[in-house]
Structure formats: structure tokens, C-alpha cells
Amino acid sequence: MTATPHEAPNHTGPRLPGGKGLGIGGGRGGGGGPMQVDPRDRAQLEIAPVPLTRVTGLFRGFGRPIGIVTAIIVVTSVVSMAQPFLVREVVDKAIPQQDVRLLLLSVGAMLAVAASTQVLGVVQTWMSTGVGQRVMHRLRTDLFAHLQQQSLGFFTRTRAGEVQSRLTNDINGMQGVVTTTATSIASNLTTAIATSVAMVALSWRLSLLSLVVIPPAVWMTRRVALIRREVTARQQARRADLNVQIEEGLSVSGVRLSKTLGAGRRHADRFASTSEELVDLELRSQLAGRWRMATMQVIFAAIPALIYLVAGLPATSGGMTIGTLIAFTTLQAGIFRPLMGLLNVGAQWVSSMALFSRVFEYLDLIPDVAAPLAPVSLDPAGVRGEVRFENVSFAYAADSPLAVADIDAVVPAGGSLALVGHTGSGKSTLASLVARLHDPTSGRVTVDGVDLRDLDPEVLARIVGVVSQETYLVHASIRENLLLAAPEATEAELWQALGAAQVADLVATLPEGLDTVVGARGHRFSGGEQQRIAIARTILRNPRVLVLDEATSALDNDTERAVQKALDELVRGRTTITIAHRLSTIEDADEIAVLDHGRIVERGTHRKLLDLEGRYAALAGIPAYATA
Template sequence: MSGPTPSARKGDVRRVMRLFTHDRRRLTFVAALIVVSSLISLASPFLLRDLLDVALPERNTALAALLALGMIVVAVATTVLNVIQTRQSTVVGQSVMHRLRSSVYRHLQRLSLGFYTRTRTGEVQSRIANDIGAMQATVTSTATSIVSSGTTVIATFVAMLALDWRLALVSLVLVPVFVLITRKVGAMRREITTQRQERMADMSAMVAESLSVSGVLLTKTMGRSDELAARFDRTSRELADLEVRSSNAGRWRQSSIGIIIAVLPAAIYLAAAFTLSGGTGPVSIGTLVAFTTLQGGLFRPMMGLLSTGADVQSSMAMFRRVFEYLDMPVEVAEPEQPHRPQGVTGELRFSGVGFRYPGADRDTLTDIDLVVPPGQAVAVVGATGSGKTTLGYLGARLYEPDTGTITLDGVPLDRWARPELTAAVGIVSQETYLLHASIAENLRFARPEATDAELVRAAQEAQIHDLIASLPESYDTIVGERGYRFSGGEKQRLALARILLRDPQVLILDEATSALDNRTEAAVTEALRRASAGRTTLTIAHRLSTVQDADEIVVMDRGRIVERGRHQELLDRGGAYAELVHGTTSTPVGAPVGATVVGTADTD
């Protein structure tokens, strides 16, 4: 796998650094604490030198006590400052993590429906939970580690030069070797980290898909449990291998650095011996001990700095995966000057609308001209794949049309503020989704401030109140994951109650009664007819018994409108609508609502 270009890496690093700009003041305070702590800690070697070279040889107990007390004060002061600095740096890191998680979640909320039809749910979860979670340690400690280690290295080197410049040069001979080894280790870890996060995403997707209620039902009915378990085992084993590789990447190279650091004091002692024999000025015992103490204090932060660099390179793989989501264009964007009307009459108009799904080989909708007048009911019918559902999605602005315009009360939908648009246009889709929460919480998802009486009224309109009231916990009943404690018809009625509670002026009903039995469908249809009084209603239907009383019926075929008119008018014409009626109903043409109907939900 080839790594990113240097320019890409520099761009990523700058982008990561920008994440900390919101906490500049706190970071400045942390940096000040680090600098003060580093400078104070440098006093210990000099105190030790004077203790060994002056106080002890001269048997000056007062000076020895003062120097020892100074070393104790230095230790206490640096410890206190480090505790304060650690807490502040953790606060900064968690603040950055919070903003990053929130930014990703908010951006994902703004992406169009098309993104979620192309992306595995587990993949999204993995990037938010695994990738951002794995970055936490780096974000929390990286900035402070760089400042702390960098300050300590510079201050220690200056102190070593002050003690003896010759020994300082000996200590720095191998620094370039350390840097080269650490950079290679970081590159290795970055590549392995990318593969590891991909395997974690695969595992998350597998768990989300196979261990949901739908996934378990499919697995058990198809007898694929053993095969899925084997697939999970392979993915888990690959992940375990990558974890081992990541942990051991460059371990021998790093160990060689440890060996070099361990033998450096011997090199310093040898260099001190040469200074004595060479007549260039003897090195005192105190200076030698103080220097080796400083040397240990130099290489620890230097290795920490290099290690942090390797961790940053490794973390860039995760940052890059998160930035990929943040960089995805928002296809359905909020307008710069949003339209916020005081009231909504509800005229929905499609003018020359065309649309094609990404990657599709043909247009889903072509040159659609349709007006849904305020307070009237328009039904859209057609064979599966004719574009009915897509038309409804465009009417709710879940997608943007490729050509043409869609207006509500004469204002293009892309100029409406999102809150006002969702309050004005409500959609009940054929894919009913309920939260793993109580019935009341599911209903209040549409309007959190709704009273109990309003919940009951909406449930009565959707013909579901009697069922809810018969349950032991009534509206506090937990619906289960995706509402699997209820039948398909019951879930659709709950979804209807939820949208009626929101009380939009425009209703888009996409197969809203497709899962109901004939008797319940008749009752719900009548309830919807009453609830739709004064509302603009666009009904997308495959079961033609639900649309016979519409003010206008629009017939679609292959993304185009081929007929329009009222029920009897279209039957008398004997065209596409008549063919649909004769092809889908088992009762005479014009049969009353509630007659037996055969048909499936449209999913175009």
C-alpha cells in the first residue's frame, strides 16, 4: 500500500493543528506550566554538582542541607506542576475530541439519503466510535508531549553545554540515527493502522448487519449461522494479527535505540578520561555526575518526542478516514438566506423535474410537471420502478433534482430553511422505522413538547389507540429494536400517528397503508381522509383501492407522467390506469374501498 504524498501529510497535520485553535488560551497556560516545570527541574543537576564538588569535600553541613532541601523543593514543585498540567491537557484533548465527534455527526446528518444507501451502517459507526476513539490518546497527550519534550530537550541541552561543551557534543553524535529510526517506525505503523481500522470497520458492519433483529431472522431462516460465525472469526483473526504487527512494528529498531542510550554513560566516562589524560582541563566528579544525570533527562524527552512523532504518523491514518467524511459534499445544503414563512398554504409544484441516482444507467424521473393544489389530494400510481417513491423523496427534499425546480407556496425548496420545511412537509415512507424506546417517546420524536392528550388524539386518528391502551404499560410500552414487538400494520399506524402529531400542512404518504389488512386499511384510509382535510396530500400508492377518491390521479411509467385525471375518467379512457386496475385488483373495476386487493409495495 502506497502512503500519501508529503503534501497530503503536511495538509493533514495543519488540519489537525487547527482542531486545537479553539483552546488556544488553555494551551498557552499548559505550555507555560510545562516551561516553568522544565526549567525548575534543571536545577537539580546543578544542585547535585555543588553538593558533590563543594559541600561534601569541604564538609559544609549547612550548605549540604540547603542544597538537599533545594532538591526536595524542586521535586515537589515539578510534581505539583505536572499534575496541574496533566489535568489541563486532558481537558483540552477531550474538548477537541468532543468537537470532532460532534462535527462528524452533524455533517453526517446533513448528507443526503443517497450517502446512506451506498454506505454500510457499521462503517459509519466504526469511523465515529473506533477511529475517533483510537485518536483520543494522541489528541489528549500529543500537544502537551510535544511542548513538554521539546522544552525539556532544549533546556537540557543548554544546561549540558553550560556544564561541559565537549561532553555535550559527544552526547549528540547519535541523535540523527534516533530520528531516522523513529521515522521509519512511524511509517510502518501508519500503514498497519490503516489496515487495522479497515478490519475494525468490517467487523462493525458485520455485527450491525448480522446481529440486528432483521439480520438474526435472515440468518436463522437461511441457515447461515455457521458461515457468518466463520467469517467473523476470520475477520477477528486478521484484526488480532494486525494488532500484534502494530505493537511489534519497529520493536527491534526501538530496542537498538535503548541499547545505545544505555551505553552512552560509558562513552561519557570514557570521554571524561580522555580529557584528563589530554590535559584539556579535568572534569570534576560533580560535573560528571550532573552531566550524566542531565544526559538521562535529555534522552528520555527526546525519545518521547520521537515516539510522539511516530504516534502522530500512525494516527494520521485515522484522522484521514475521519476527514474523508467531513470532506463529503452536502448535496442538500442549507440556503445562505433561508426562507422562513409565517404561514404555509401548501401548494407543491414540480416543474420540469429530472433526476438520476448516482451510478444509474438511466434517469429515474424525466420532465415531471405536477401541481398539488393547497388542500387537495393527488395520488401517484404506477408499476414498480416507475419513479413514484423518488418523486415523494424529492417533494420532501431528501434529494435535490438534477433538472427543474420544486416549489412550496411558490418558493423553491432549496431556499426553505430546513426546520420550516420539515414542519411544513411530513412524509410517511413504506420503510417504517421505530426507535428502541417507549411508544410515547417514539411519537414525541415528531414533537417533543406534545401533551399526553395530543398523543392519544394522534393515535386515535391513526386507529392505533385502542391497541396501545390494551397493553399492560400502555404508552410506556417499549417497542423493541425497529419496532419488532409490533406487526407491520401496527408499525405503520404508529408511524402515521407520529406524523399526524407533527401536524404538517403537506402530507406525503409513500405506501403508508401497504402493510395493513383490508379492514384496518379502510379504517385508516378514512382516518387519513379526515386528518387530511385542509391539508395538501401527495399519496404514492401501489394498492389502487386507496386512491380512488383522490382529486387527481397521476399515472407514471419509466419516470414519466403518462396519464392524469380522476378515477372514473381514467377508467373510461381505457389507458395505462385502466390496465393497472385490471392487472392488480381481483374485484370488478370501481370496487369499493376495502375490497380484496393484490399488490406489493413499490420500492423505486
Template sequence: MTENILKQKTSISRDGSGPADFNGSADFRGRGPARINPADKQQIKRHPVSLKRVAALFAPHKARIVVVVLLISASSIIGLAQPFLVRGIIDTALPAKDVPLLAWLAGAMIAIAAATAFIGVVQTWMTTSMGQKIMHTLRTRLFAHLQKQSLAFFTRTRSGEVQSRLNNDISGMQSVITSTATGIASNVTTAVATAAAMIVLSPQLSLLSLIVIPPAVWFSRRVALMRRDITSTLQAELATMNTYVEEGLSISGVRLAKTLGTSDRDAARYAGSSERLIDLELRSQLAGRWRMATMGIIFSAIPALIYFAGGLPGNTMSIGTIVAFTALQATIFRPIMGLLNLGVQWVSAMALFSRIFEYLDLEPEIAAPATPVTLDLALVRGEVRFENVHFAYDGGPDVLRGIDLLLPAGTATAVVGPTGSGKSTLGALVPRLHDVTTGRVTIDGVDVRQIAPDTLAHIVGVVSQETYLVHASIRENLQLAAPAASDATLWQALASAQIADLVAGLPEGMDTLVGARGYRFSGGEQQRLAIARTILRNPRVLILDEATSALDNTTEAAVQVALDHLAVGRTTLTIAHRLSTVEDADQLAVLSGGSLVEVGTPSSLRNAGGAYTALLAAGDADRDSEALETVA
């Protein structure tokens, strides 16, 4: 609910609460012209948008746009006939008791109302469907483009910002298409036609009526400026409240609150924000109320003055003309205020395009090859080679330096080293989660940068300590790796991952929801489900990035059995935290400070007196310390 309020307030900030609303003289709720949001101007300055590029989005809908403009213009012009029909009824049909004329005029009024209503429905259908198609195009393009971005992009960008661009900004395009674009034609046509009709009816009364527009604009702008400052504070408070909701009511936030005992404190913090919101809402609603009440009195006085002028001696205007003129006068302010807001709406619209195009123009740091090497997946052996590999994050110092390492096809290689030595970074280079700074990584002699992303994802499987399960059923999580897999295949993968019995014992079996981020299952169970998912992918190369480091010894043993089954016949690169898990590796690579300092079999390095011997000694010392603490 808070998010919806925040979106509503954001819309008010961008659109200036819309044009003033006059429903006759007695209903004045105008809020005046909006003020350009400085943030919108800064966004456009940071990432300029060409009109040609915006027009390209609408190019496939040229015919529909022309029809919509014609419909809007026709509706505005047809609607202006109503006051003239009223004049005919009052001045001619009623006094003369001319029933046929009265029937014709009344029928014409009904027909005009029906025609404008029908045109409005058709126009809304056409503009909404066009807007939705354009939004669909932008949404899908942006989603696909963002998925091509590197992990570094998502590391330095807030997830809320990405979601805002993808959802809020593109959704805001609907108002651009249905309100701003169509409003131009509607307001111009209505304002010009209404002013012309007023002059035709009475040039003198037209001057009297139009005199009020300058002070109305001035009063409205003053109120808009007052409300803008309050609205900015209100938006900030709503954003704060939204943050409290996300922090306090997400599954992670609830767990934290229950374990730290902060539930009462969180509720008090939310209540305080809600109380501040009450004051801000009151100030927002009351801001400029006296000024706007004054304008309401002025606009109520105009019809009274028109009626008074019509009754003065020497006046030749008929009663019907006065009534018709009053009806026209009551409607002219809306399109004028709409046109005055056009500049603000234009800047807001271009800011939306700028924000969307800014992300669409991002060049993927890890780009797919223009002409990928064709590989037959059935013939891939899985030999991995690091050739003089250097890597640095965002232009910083090298994290890996001159790595030369061969992983023969079908063998198991374990990489060990102290924290920060570059183990996980080395493993991330094989599936191209990062790209080397210099050197290259190859699979069967082919640089991974020359392999299509989908092909590489089939060749290289990754199981890390950070398991991610989507909020869906077990079956749906498994089918992410193999959408067409049968139930028999899924059960076989679960059995290989040593978790089939557990799933079979659940009331809903594979249809059991795993919960947000898999919280329904323990860490070890989540790992085994992830392993089953990787088994379904059947990769030739397997990266195990500290897959058991966060588990207790009992759970680690169960998961290790599943990993051992998964690794059979595959080229495996194990990033190891616990040295006890690497003794069965075919070769051992020791990293220190980003450099490869030792390579050999575990048995040959164990007593060599080098870096691996030192790691073993440090591990033994840590275990002895833990044992002493347990005894104490």
C-alpha cells in the first residue's frame, strides 16, 4: 500500500497534480501549473534524448496516432455544439412551443453526448493498446539487456534502482502516451474552439470572462510552488516508510527482528514515520487553501456578473445566449491550464525516456561474441586451461597475476589458499562471470570469450555456497535447468543429489513450495537441491565454489556425497575452504596473493615444506584451538 501511495505522490510531483478542474463555477479544485522537477532536468542533461529516437518507438503506430488525433479533435469540436443547442431550446423551441424543433434539439443533445462517449471509448482503447505495446517493447528490451550486464553492474547498482527503471519508469510511459500526447491535441482543439465559440456568442462577455485567466494562473502557480516543497518532504517520508516495510516485513527482516528482539522498536519506528506523515498530509492539503478559496469565489462571481450584464438595460442578448456562454466559460480554463503544464509534462516525459535509454545504452562489460565458435556439446571433452591470466576489478590492482594452470579433461583440481588469495575469482573466470584483464581461459583450446553464452552455460556448471532457489515449487526450480525434463528424470537427479527420499516424504512432493530464497529448507537441503538442478544441466566442466563451507560437519558429509556423485566423469575445479575436502583431488593448486605458488598432487605437496604444508599446519592449529575452547 505504501508503495502505491509513493507512486501516486511521484505522479503528482511529475504532473503537477494535473490541470485545474472546473466543473461549473461552484466546483473549483484547481492546483495550477506544475513546476519542472530539477531532478528531471539533471537526468536529461546527464543522458540527452533525441526526438528521433523517441519517435522511432511510435513509428509502427503512425496510422493509429493519426486516427487518435482526429478522434480527439472531432470529440472536442462536437462537444462544443451542446451550448448552442441549449440556446436554441431556451430561445426558440420553448417559447414557441415548437415540439418538433424541441425534439430535434433534445435528440441532437443526446446524440452528441453518445457520440462523444463512443469516441472517448474508442480513443481510450486505441491509446491504451498502443501504449501497452510500446511499454511491452521497452520492458522486454530492457529486461533482456540488463540480463546481459556483468555481475559488477549489479554489485554497484541498487536492486531497487533497477526495479524502478524496469517497472515505475516504463509504467510512467503510459501517462505520457495517454495523457501528455493526447492532451496536446485535446487541449489545443478545445481551447481554440471554445474561445472562438465564446467570441461568436458575445465579444464583450468574452473579454470579461478572459480577464480572470491571468490572476488564476498566478494564484495557481503560487500554490503549486508551496505544495511542491511540502510534497518533496512528503515523498521522502513515504520512501522512508517504504524502507521500514521492506526491512521489517521481508522474510530476512522478520527473522532478524525475532532473533534480535527488535519487533517493538521496529513497530515504534514505523509508527513515528506514520505520525509524521499525518502532519505532512495535512499541510499538503491545506497549503494555499485560502488562495484557492479566493479563486473559487472569483470564478463563482463570473457567471453572476454575466447574468447581471445580461439583465442591464439596453442588453440585446437572449437568455439562451447567456446560458450557453456561461457553459463555455466554465470549461475554457481546463485546456488552458493543460497547455501551460505542457512544458513540465514534456520535461517529465523526456526524463522518463532518458532514464530508460540510459540503461538500454549500457554496454555490457562481458559481451557475447559477434561470431561465436560452434561447438558440438556431445564432443566437448572439458579440458580447461588458464594461460598467463591476469585479472583486476574495475581498474584496481591485480587480483590474479600470471596464472598458468591446466585442468585435464575428466580430472578433479582443487584450489586452496588463504582468504583473499583469488580462489573464487579464478573459478568465476571459467563461466565468464568475469572476463580476464589479460591472458585467456580456454575450454578444449577455445577461448571462453568466443563461446556463445548459452553454449558456455551448458558446458560449465556452477555450485556455490550461496544457493539461490526461486519462490516456486521444487519441480519448477529443477526445470530451470531442464524445462522439458520428465518427472522420472527429475527424480533421478534428486536421487543423485541424495535428497530424493526427503522430497518424496513431503506432503506435496515435488510440488512443495521452497519458500522465498529457499527458506523452507535447511542450508544443506538447499545445496542438494541446487546440485540436483546442476545434474540436470549435465555440464562437462564443474565449478564447486566452497559449496560446503557454510555447513556443519554432518550436513557437509551428506552434501559431499552428492558432489562426489556429480563430479564423476567431469572436469572439476573445486574452490576449497576446508582442506580435508581436497585430499581426493587429482591435482592441487595453491594460490597466495593472487599468484600460483604450488601445483601438484595432494600427497606430493603435503610434506614438501611449502605453502600447502603451511596451510595444513595453520588448519591444525585452528582445530586444536577450537577443541580447547570446546573442552573449556
């Protein structure tokens, strides 16, 4: 199946099947609030249907614990039915007849039933949760690993937060499915059946009365819940808005934007307005269906009253004892909860399958840039570093124009190629093909004659290093950021790399040195400092081929000089492909290629291109060309 995740219905948060969730302790799970099938779930299943065999396949290897859990549920439901009968023995025989032995046996049996059901409930919870967590662990790690294999294009096409939502919210929702939903359905079913049988065994007359009274009570409960559900959905939407406002207004970037735009008061007013809506919705939620709820409470109060009436009239009592009456009312009160749980099965099923569908949809994605099945063996330490573009063309989508077209170029081992041109000319696209962030639509890119598509991705990452304008430092220490490139690097090697990147002196002055936390996206440091730490990380990686994607374009002149000095150290002896914003940084390149609309229109050395008085001269601002 070829999925299109960016077109899939977007769920803003996890939707646990069963509304409020289903209990698993003690084997007598309730059903939470009544549910309706969410239209978004139906739409998701129409886009990506889920075969039941695929879901059951997740539990392959767990047959024994699942069988034990099922047995525990049945045993617990049956054993718990003994309580009302023991109560009848105590009320009808032990106490009136002063039968101490029967009283002790009955009370002891009550305690034994309570203790055994609770112990069985703990065992059931432990086993079902253990199975569910192991299944979720495997699914979560498989999904994360699979998403790591997706191309950069996948993440640019997919809406922000969608990937995280499926990996966290949907997986978390599925935990409820695999650990509670199935066991709760089984528990509710066995409890309802066992309770019904026990009620008939105690009094078939009162059982017939319950058949008349229980359906309207169930119907009324569902009506009230559906009214509240509509209000609750609006509450969830407003809470989501509130969370977004918190994230946007209190993040580092959000606070910076708010302060620079003077938008703090507007953000506070907007937050207050959303919070005020939540107050109103909470009041409506509490009052929703209040009259129906009052009617329902009257019905609930009428049920035992009618039972007492039937049991007390000579014509309908059938000689019923007080103990039987107490036992029956206990059972009758307990049957409502499992019945409500069973009524939710259909909606639970659709909701559960929708969660599986969303996760399986990502697991079925075919990577645009796939790892080779039989990679070519290439030792990074022995790579010379010759890079060739052989008739390379690339388009970001099948129906979009070519971003680069018919590119032929050779960068000798240890040589340098600079790419220049106006914005949108294809410079960054061409450079991205060297790091295999994308694959050419036609033609090929090679290193030492080996097509990049034939190299293992980890080997390619050791051969080709990238320093871009947009540095990314993880929210961890400087040491941890550097070790991402070389996990086995020693302390001396870390300092050596920082020295080569012209940032060792700065790090040495920090109180915590290498253990200084860089902050979210490196915000503790300036742009130039972040860039030099990133360069140190690349130096540790020691790639043979280096791609510099406008690494200094966003820096001021002084900072640029410091970073350029670090880059000069980095490029020494390496094959280098540089995307230049300032032409002064690439004057010494072995060859400069001028791109326009994805094609090379000029190439040569800096001096040769200036003498041509063509596109490059125009970029350099030569007056003679500009006035021609």
C-alpha cells in the first residue's frame, strides 16, 4: 500500500477507545461513557483498511499469557457470582437459625471470594499489561526506525506534528486497545452472562421485571452521555487551542517574537478569551442533560422499589425470602455496568481499528530514498573522494518541473567546486544529492565511481559531511552533541575538534565546560558559536567529502571571519562542494559553476568567469556588465 500521510485525516490527540477508558483490575471492567463512531475514524479506515489478521499478528508469540488472561476473566466473573448466594445463606439461614458454623463458613467464603477475585485481578492486570507493553514497545521502535529511513522530502510534505502524533498519541491510544479493550469486552460479556444466569436462578419473576425496566434506563443513560459528548468535543477543541497558545507563547522562539513585536498583551488577552470559553463550556457540560439525568435517577430509584413491590405482593412473590431479595437486588444493580460496556463494542472496534490503521499506514510507507538490498563494500578510510555528477536531473514530484537538469560535473579527489546563482537556481538541490537527501530523477551521482544509491546509508554518512546555514544542536550538553558524530571520541579528540573549529577557548571559559547544556536548538549560544560547534562535530566525523551549504551567509562580518577560519581548517585535504552566498568566500575554488533555472550556464575559475563578463560577473557586481 502506498500511503499519503499528508492527506490523511488529522487527529489532534489520542482517542482512547471506550471514552473514559476501560478498567482491567479484578476482571470486571466497566465500559466508561457511551460512544458513537467518530466520522474521522470511518474516514481513516476507508483510506487505509486494516485486516484483522494483521492486528492479531502483533500478538504472535503471546498465546499462552493471552489464554491465561482469558481464563482468569472467566473464572473471576463466575466466582464473583457466589457473593449474592452467600448473602442469601447468611440472611435466610445462618442468622435466623443461629447456625454459627454456617455463618462462619459463609462469611469465610465471602472473604475468600473477595480476596481471590482481587488477586486474580492483579495477576490479570500484570499479564495483560505486560503483553500490551511488549507489543507496543516492538511497534513503537519499528515505527521509529522505519520513519528514520524516510527521505527528507517525506518530512517536508508531511504536516508539522503529524509524525509525532502518530508515534506518540496514536501509539499511546493503542496501548489502551491492546491492554484493556479486549479484556474489558471479555470481562463485560462474561459478567453480564453470569449475572443474568444468577438472576434467573434466584427468581425468574424478578428477572422478567428487570427485562422491562433495564432497557429504558440504558437508553436514557446513552442519551445523556451523547449530549455531554458534544459539549466535551468542544471542550477538547478549546483545550487544544489553549495548548497551542501555551506552546507558541511560552517557547523560546515564541517569547522572542512576542517581545520583539510587542504582542504580549494581545497574546494574554487571546489566552484569557479561550480560558473564558472553557469556563462556559464546563458549566454547560455539568448542566447538559440535567433533566434527563434527574429522570434517570428516578428510574434507578424505581427499579429496586418495583422489585420490593413484586417481592412483597402475595400474588407475585412466589414465596421469596428476604435473602433472595437482597441477593437479587445486588445482582440487578451490578448488571447495568457491563451492559453499557457491551453497547460500546461497535464504536470501540472502529476507533481501535482507526488507530491501528494510522500506525500501519506509516509502517507501510516505501522510502523515497531506500537503502540498497546489497550495498557495495566501500571502506570510508580508503575513499579518495572524487565526486561525479553524470547527466543528473531531479524533480521534487512527478508533476513538478525539474529543479536541476542535465548536470555533468567532476570534483577531483581533494578538489573544490563552488555553486553560485540566484535564489531558486538549484544550488542547494544539487548539493543535497551528494548527501543523498534525495535521489536523482535521472542520471547518477558517484563517489570514487560508486553510485551513491549502492552505498549503505551509514557508510555514506561517514564519507559525506554537511555543514549548512541552519545548524541543529540537540537539547543536551556540548559533549553529547559532539559525540553524536563520533561516539567513541576521547576527551582530547573533542577538545582538538573544538580547537580546529575556533571555539575551544569559548567552551573552556564556561563553568561546566563540555558538560554545558546548549539549550533548546542551541539558543544558549550565538549563531556563530552554534555554527562552530556544528563544524567541530563535523570535524570529529572526519568525512572525505564535504558539502558547505551557505554556512556563513547568516552571520555578521566578524563572526563570519571566525567561522570561515574554522571552515578553512575543516576543508583542508577534503573534496569540497560549496554553495556560496558571498562570492568572496569561494574565490580560491578550483572550479565555480554558475546555475540558472537548474542548469549550469557558466563554469571556470574566479578570474576566468570575471573575464567572461557574464552571469558570474553580474553576481559579483562588475559595472561593465551591469551597464551592458
